[in-house]
Amino acid sequence: MGNCKIKKRSKLLHDCEGSVSLLGLYMFVVGTMIGAFALDYTYLEATKTQLQVAADQAAHAALYNRRTMSEADAKIAAVGIIQPLLPSGKYGEIISDYSIEFGTYDRDSLQFTSEAGSNEAVRVTTSMLAEKNNAAPSYLFTMLGVDHFDIKARATFMTYKPGCLREGLMADGIVDLQSNNSFSNGFCMHSNTYVSINQNNYFEPGTVVSMPNIADLDMPRSGFDKNSGLQEALRDQRMNLNVLNRLDEIRSGLESGIGQYVPTYIQSPVIAYMKAQTVTQDMLTSNVIHRIDCQGSKLTIDGSSAAIENVVIITPCPISFSNDSKIANAAIFTTDTSARSITAPQGLQIGRNDDCAEGGGAQLITMGGVSVASKLSMFGGQILAKKDVDFAANADGMQGASIVTRGTINGTSNSKMGFCLSGMEQNFETDYYRMAE
Incomplete structure (x- = not known):
């Protein structure tokens, strides 16, 4: 061995x-x-x-x-x-x-x-x-x-609650805005597809422009030179627009008059039932939820002489607003699914023009799309839509605005879009969840 x-x-x-x-x-x-x-x-x-x-x-x-x-x-x-x-x-x-x-x-x-x-x-x-x-x-x-x-x-x-879902333009489809718009600190523009922007737009520091891949941004060759602040505003991100998953839940809550989705200005769960093709404020009962049947036609809402306020309206009909209609402290919900389920020829004002004071906001909710031909203004206003939203805004008509859609947003030129933070307390939102520790 x-x-x-x-x-x-x-x-x-x-x-x-x-x-x-x-x-x-x-x-x-x-x-x-x-x-x-x-x-x-x-x-x-x-x-x-x-x-x-x-x-x-x-x-x-x-x-x-x-x-x-x-x-x-x-x-x-x-x-x-x-x-x-x-x-x-x-x-x-x-x-x-x-x-x-x-x-x-x-x-x-x-x-x-x-x-x-x-x-x-x-x-x-x-x-x-x-x-x-x-x-x-x-x-x-x-x-x-x-x-x-x-x-x-x-x-x-x-x-x-993501700040961008509280105020901004949010779409699963393309967000397409034109020229000569200005966006103030805090305002968001997001697409889960891509953003298309023209030129001569101004993005104040603190503005967010986001999409899953900022390389997909669609703009002219001189885009950054002709869009001041745009490059600094860009973010890579995808956002789940969860509030749009809650539309049926919101409708059910409003129809029952009970629960978290009922606005604070509604004082009773009693529902008022109506049959009408045109409604004005004097036909409505303040602080009450109204279910309106247009009898197979469209429902015209005329808020031109007196603003539609302190009411909830639920209807299965497409809605057409009269020229220069105003709504404040009001939520209007249509279950119509057409591409133009809510329309307005011009001058639709969503929310009270009160310099971002608390209260006075208004919400439009639709299972279809929205089209406002000209002079849309939003002051603590919200639009929730399953389909496309097309609008042309007033020059100074966006001060506290939230537009959220499963479709596309086709926007405007020559507008100022401001950030409020307050005055949108009645907007429909949903919680997001994250691990804290």
């Missing part, structure tokens, strides 16, 4: 084969310890990942369902989502209603504060603990006296 020398003493201690056996024993012990560590570590990491995924899913589900459910029901829904993934029969009580907390989240201090009844944020803890009799078992580490591990995971989700 090589250089090994056999002596007449104990072969068990000095024989070459014996020395190899001792080394093998040491290697076996060390290998077993390393294997135990690797096996248990891999298991613990996999289990912790499962708990984290469960916490993430439960937190999102709890906050999403809190929008329409009570706190208790939202917790039950969240727990129900996790059960098929980590069944209690195998994993014990991973999550329960007491490990789901609703509250608020301060983005500056990064602090979650538990607050009963809140729907702004949620914190969820998933766990496998000895005190709950579902601790993660140890395998080879039991040789070292460690027979279980306590594991926890936590997720915090919060709601937010």
Whole structure:
């Protein structure tokens, strides 16, 4: 056996084969310890990942369902989502209603504060603990006296509302604007396809122009030279226009007169039913929801002599506004699906011209499209449409405006589009959800 020398003493201690056996024993012990560590570590990491995924899913589900459910029901829904993934029969009580907390989240201090009844944020803890009799078992580490591990995971989700969906021009299709427009700080223009812009437009610092790929921006060769501030305003992003998924929900809420979508100026869930082809303010009852049947024709809304205000109108008919009509503190919803389900020849004013004061806004919602021939003005106004929106605006007629559509937006020239922040409190919005920590 090589250089090994056999002596007449104990072969068990000095024989070459014996020395190899001792080394093998040491290697076996060390290998077993390393294997135990690797096996248990891999298991613990996999289990912790499962708990984290469960916490993430439960937190999102709890906050999403809190929008329409009570706190208790939202917790039950969240727990129900996790059960098929980590069944209690195998994993014990991973999550329960007491490990789901609703509250608020301060983005500056990064602090979650538990607050009963809140729907702004949620914190969820998933766990496998000895005190709950579902601790993660140890395998080879039991040789070292460690027979279980306590594991926890936590997720915090919060709601937010993208500023661009509050004020701006937002479309799944192309957003096409022409020349000589100006956009003030905070105003957004977004397309989930691409933006087309002509020339001699001005984008104040703080303006956002976005699309999935800014390389798709359509503009003349001299575009950046002839569109001051445009290059600085560009952003790569895609946005889900989730509020458009809620149109049926908004309609149902307005039809019932109950729930979060009913404007504050509606004082009673009583619904007024009418049959008419033309309506004026004096035909309507203030602070009441009206369902109007145009009897197979179109519904003409004449707000020229007196503004249509403090009412909700729901109709299955296409709507035509008379020249120079005004609406304020009013929501008008048509379920008509035609490409021109809401039209106005000229001078339609959506919202009260009150220099961005609170209140006075107005909303037009349609399952079809919108076309305003000229002089559209919006002062704390909102248009939600499933199809294209075509408009030509007043020169100074956009001060607090939100247009959101599944179709395209074909815009105007010679307009100033200003940012208000206030005066749009009644607009229909939906929460977005993101992980806070």
